[in-house]
Amino acid sequence: MIVAQQKPINDIAQMINDCKKVLFVGCAGCVTVCLAGGEKETEVMASAMRIKRTLENNPLEAITYTCTRQCDPEYIASLDNVVKDVDAIVSLACGVGVQYLAERFKDKWVVPALDTKFIGGSTVHGVWEEKCGLCGECILHRTGGICPIIRCSKSILNGPCGGSQYGKCEVNKDIDCAWQLIYDRMKALGKLDKLMEIQPPKDWSKSRDGGPRKAIREDVMIDE
Amino acid sequence: MIVAQQKPINDIAQMINDCKKVLFVGCAGCVTVCLAGGEKETEVMASAMRIKRTLENNPLEAITYTCTRQCDPEYIASLDNVVKDVDAIVSLACGVGVQYLAERFKDKWVVPALDTKFIGGSTVHGVWEEKCGLCGECILHRTGGICPIIRCSKSILNGPCGGSQYGKCEVNKDIDCAWQLIYDRMKALGKLDKLMEIQPPKDWSKSRDGGPRKAIREDVMIDE
Amino acid sequence: MPEFEPKIVAFCCRYCAYTAADLAGSMRLQYSPNIRVVEMPCSGTIEHGVILNAFEKGADGVYIAGCNLGDCHFLKGNVRAIKRVAAVKKVLDEIGLGGDRLEFFHVPASEGTKFAKVANDMTERIRQLGPSPLNKSAAGNAKKEGGQTA
Amino acid sequence: MPEFEPKIVAFCCRYCAYTAADLAGSMRLQYSPNIRVVEMPCSGTIEHGVILNAFEKGADGVYIAGCNLGDCHFLKGNVRAIKRVAAVKKVLDEIGLGGDRLEFFHVPASEGTKFAKVANDMTERIRQLGPSPLNKSAAGNAKKEGGQTA
Numbered sequence: 001m002i003v004a005q006q007k008p009i010n011d012i013a014q015m016i017n018d019c020k021k022v023l024f025v026g027c028a029g030c031v032t033v034c035l036a037g038g039e040k041e042t043e044v045m046a047s048a049m050r051i052k053r054t055l056e057n058n059p060l061e062a063i064t065y066t067c068t069r070q071c072d073p074e075y076i077a078s079l080d081n082v083v084k085d086v087d088a089i090v091s092l093a094c095g096v097g098v099q100y101l102a103e104r105f106k107d108k109w110v111v112p113a114l115d116t117k118f119i120g121g122s123t124v125h126g127v128w129e130e131k132c133g134l135c136g137e138c139i140l141h142r143t144g145g146i147c148p149i150i151r152c153s154k155s156i157l158n159g160p161c162g163g164s165q166y167g168k169c170e171v172n173k174d175i176d177c178a179w180q181l182i183y184d185r186m187k188a189l190g191k192l193d194k195l196m197e198i199q200p201p202k203d204w205s206k207s208r209d210g211g212p213r214k215a216i217r218e219d220v221m222i223d224e
Numbered sequence: 225m226i227v228a229q230q231k232p233i234n235d236i237a238q239m240i241n242d243c244k245k246v247l248f249v250g251c252a253g254c255v256t257v258c259l260a261g262g263e264k265e266t267e268v269m270a271s272a273m274r275i276k277r278t279l280e281n282n283p284l285e286a287i288t289y290t291c292t293r294q295c296d297p298e299y300i301a302s303l304d305n306v307v308k309d310v311d312a313i314v315s316l317a318c319g320v321g322v323q324y325l326a327e328r329f330k331d332k333w334v335v336p337a338l339d340t341k342f343i344g345g346s347t348v349h350g351v352w353e354e355k356c357g358l359c360g361e362c363i364l365h366r367t368g369g370i371c372p373i374i375r376c377s378k379s380i381l382n383g384p385c386g387g388s389q390y391g392k393c394e395v396n397k398d399i400d401c402a403w404q405l406i407y408d409r410m411k412a413l414g415k416l417d418k419l420m421e422i423q424p425p426k427d428w429s430k431s432r433d434g435g436p437r438k439a440i441r442e443d444v445m446i447d448e
Numbered sequence: 449m450p451e452f453e454p455k456i457v458a459f460c461c462r463y464c465a466y467t468a469a470d471l472a473g474s475m476r477l478q479y480s481p482n483i484r485v486v487e488m489p490c491s492g493t494i495e496h497g498v499i500l501n502a503f504e505k506g507a508d509g510v511y512i513a514g515c516n517l518g519d520c521h522f523l524k525g526n527v528r529a530i531k532r533v534a535a536v537k538k539v540l541d542e543i544g545l546g547g548d549r550l551e552f553f554h555v556p557a558s559e560g561t562k563f564a565k566v567a568n569d570m571t572e573r574i575r576q577l578g579p580s581p582l583n584k585s586a587a588g589n590a591k592k593e594g595g596q597t598a
Numbered sequence: 599m600p601e602f603e604p605k606i607v608a609f610c611c612r613y614c615a616y617t618a619a620d621l622a623g624s625m626r627l628q629y630s631p632n633i634r635v636v637e638m639p640c641s642g643t644i645e646h647g648v649i650l651n652a653f654e655k656g657a658d659g660v661y662i663a664g665c666n667l668g669d670c671h672f673l674k675g676n677v678r679a680i681k682r683v684a685a686v687k688k689v690l691d692e693i694g695l696g697g698d699r700l701e702f703f704h705v706p707a708s709e710g711t712k713f714a715k716v717a718n719d720m721t722e723r724i725r726q727l728g729p730s731p732l733n734k735s736a737a738g739n740a741k742k743e744g745g746q747t748a
Contacts, residue, residue: 001253001295001320002226002343003439007362009542015365029225030254033296035441040497044539047500052543055581071225071345071355072257095356095364095371096225096345102369102409109413111365115430118358118437119226119343121295121320126445130436131295132319134342134358138231140319141239141335145326147319153435171435185326189333206339211377211395212354213342215227217259219685221350222674233692264647268689271650276693279731443535446524 001121002030002094003128004037004114012045012090013052015111019060019087022049024113025079025101026066027093034128036114037092039066045092045113070097076104083108118150136206136213142194144185149202151178157199225345226254226318227352228261228338236269236314237276239335243284243311246273248337249303249325250290251317258352260338261316263290269316269337294321300328307332342374360430360437366418368409373426375402381423454508454574458483458567459498461491463521464557465513471560479564480571491515491552492525499536503545506583509574513555513566526554548577604658604724608633608717609648611641613671614707615663621710629714630721641665641702642675649686653695656733659724663705663716676704698727 006012016022024046032038046062053060065082068075070093079101083089088109091098094116102110118130133150139157140147149155153171154163159179163170167180186192230236240246248270256262270286277284289306292299294317303325307313312333315322318340326334342354357374363381364371373379377395378387383403387394391404410416460466466487472479488494491514502510512533514526530552537547551573553566610616616637622629638644641664652660662683664676680702687697701723703716 001293002356002358005439005441009539033293034439035444040495044497044500047497047504048539048543051500051504051545051582055544069225069257073346094343095358095362095374096343098362098364099355099369099371100345102364106409106412109415110369112362115360115362116343116356116358117360117430117439118432119318119320119340120437121324122297124445124447126441126443128439130432130438131323132226132340133432134226134319134340136339136341138319138322138336138339140322140326145323145334147323150319150432151436169435174438175435185330188330191333206341208342208354208357208374211393211399212375213344214354214398215229215258215341215352217229217350219350219681220259220678221348221681222678223348233689237693264645268647268650271647271654272689272693275650275654275695275732279694443531444528445531446528 001033003034004094004116012113016088021061021086022088023086024064024090027070029069143182146181148178227258228318228340236337240312245285245310246312247310248288248314251294251321253293367406370405372402456483456509457502457507459486459512461514464515465555467557468555468563472563475560477564479567482571483567490522490525491529508580509549511551513553516554606633606659607652607657609636609662611664614665615705617707618705618713622713625710627714629717632721633717640672640675641679658730659699661701663703666704
């Protein structure tokens with residue numbers, strides 16, 4: 001899942017300070033799971049914003065809607081009738097959703113309520129950790145199912161480095177050394193020999209190095 | 225959504241070449257939507273792998289299961305009884321899901337069937353585009369709902385650069401210049417003055433620069 | 449001008465504070481008539497949005513009353529409630545309403561006196577703070593619906 | 599040893615190829631008995647997995663028969679089928695079964711002769727290719743269930 005967190009409420013308030021009617025749009029996808037922008041969070045934000053603006057003698061009409069997903073055109077189409085008379089749209093989706101709304105509603109001021117942080121998952125309820133670096137060419141079969149690209153602070157392919165001490169990363173004592181984890185796991189699996197293969201430099205052009213990326217599946221495209 | 229694509233089938237086959245029984249695990253989240261690792265794709269892959277192995281006189285028992293999400297411990301728990309006698313697990317989830325499986329099933333060889341590419345959404349059926357760079361501090365309210373961090377090849381904050389010609393990026397004629405899009409949209413919204421504010425260097429420590437990231441919501445944590 | 453009578457919503461866990469309210473009645477205890485009690489299956493069922501909604505609908509103060517630590521019928525519901533209250537207090541501070549208007553109290557079932565004391569203390573606190581600034585413009589209305597019938 | 603009689607599954611759109619099969623019958627046309635016809639609401643309903651499944655279950659060849667381009671009752675179902683067939687052919691090549699064992703044909707409802715010709719051509723093609731290598735070990739079984747009853 002994509003993990004995001006809410007911006008400070010006053011930062012969001014400032015983005016819509018001169019608007020009289022605002023639509024707050026939640027997303028029932030990833031940001032619901034990470035408790036940042038689902039239906040509940042959207043209601044809370046709208047409510048907080050109405051209270052704040054009333055106290056400032058600048059009343060706000062705040063309405064809400066939560067889409068199944070904001071990253072698919074068909075799910076934001078249902079907003080077409082809702083947006084008509086609003087002065088701004090606040091999206092509680094990840095950065096993808098904000099941009100889908102901005103593209104569809106070209107005459108509206110669309111602003112983000114969240115900071116989109118990483119892709120990962122929860123370890124315990126209320127804590128999420130980054131797990132995948134979207135490098136474009138997965139190597140988890142070489143590293144025992146532990147990603148050194150994102151979980152090693154240096155993203156090294158032949159680790160660990162000299163900064164690994166007692167299983168922790170030198171960047172921060174709260175960060176496990178990914179290469180220690182990889183070594184321990186490969187040892188337990190009896191596959192330490194696989195770690196002896198030196199990995200050549202990674203082809204970063206499959207990551208972000210060639211500009212924004214596309215994925216195409218011609219066999220499912222509807223139009224020729 | 226997280227967008228991923230399948231690795232070449234022979235690459236996956238090689239990862240499990242010496243296994244007799246393999247569990248293929250799909251994910252009903254993002255990778256179902258981007259048609260890379262849902263229930264259907266999981267069945268197809270298992271079927272293709274069985275055929276290939278029969279032809280090689282090295283028959284494979286391939287079983288399948290599709291989790292609601294692979295990035296939450298509660299949804300992969302249902303695999304506990306399924307994995308017992310398999311020699312390997314092939315995950316058709318994004319890199320996050322693969323790592324969740326590897327962490328839960330410590331005595332199993334867990335390998336990725338997909339390359340996880342980016343976060344974005346579809347433009348037309350069968351085409352997905354990168355839209356968000358997970359920079360950790362969203363600036364879409366300054367740029368008309370168009371992200372220069374990921375959609376500008378240079379990630380510049382005060383654009384466009386000299387490589388923008390006829391609305392296209394110099395990196396590739398198929399890439400729109402994000403700053404051209406931003407300018408056009410801000411002009412249409414009557415907010416060109418906002419673009420005159422020079423943006424200072426971005427704080428990349430909120431992105432990946434400080435090692436793997438965490439998000440914490442203390443108010444929803446169950447344990448003290 | 450009559451003294452300000454705050455309107456206070458008290459979300460009470462049925463396993464402790466709500467039972468304590470009954471006990472307070474049996475004990476013939478007098479306590480502030482400004483509170484409106486809402487019975488909850490557990491203080492842990494309170495949600496951020498419900499608290500804000502109470503303020504939007506005219507409450508001058510809100511409190512959640514749950515079991516002592518370790519006594520929760522659902523093990524940790526009260527711990528969750530305490531954390532949520534802390535989070536909403538922060539929101540109330542940020543939006544200018546003030547986190548002081550919201551509180552969490554432990555009120556065991558056997559302590560009718562504590563139930564009464566909490567009701568009186570919270571009423572006094574909110575009286576000191578004055579009417580919710582959200583009610584100022586509609587002060588007349590707020591008064592009309594006010595505390596005496598609680 | 600008798601000549602190899604391939605077992606071929608033909609997924610036929612009801613708006614064209616399936617109707618053409620009826621017509622071929624009315625016209626008293628002879629065609630290869632090796633094909634098993636599966637009626638589809640549209641060739642566009644074929645799925646990657648169904649094709650692979652047919653091979654796993656013993657088919658020596660598979661083809662999908664749909665309308666001419668522009669004639670699809672659902673506008674573009676046949677276009678989708680063609681793309682899917684191309685994708686599965688690639689998979690069959692990659693896994694060593696061979697994409698030649700799979701094909702897409704346009705068979706309009708009015709062309710009973712074309713239906714018969716496609717059936718015969720595909721049977722001949724698969725006969726040339728020989729039994730599916732998946733059936734070799736179980737050749738006896740595959741034969742027993744074989745073409746004559748199609």
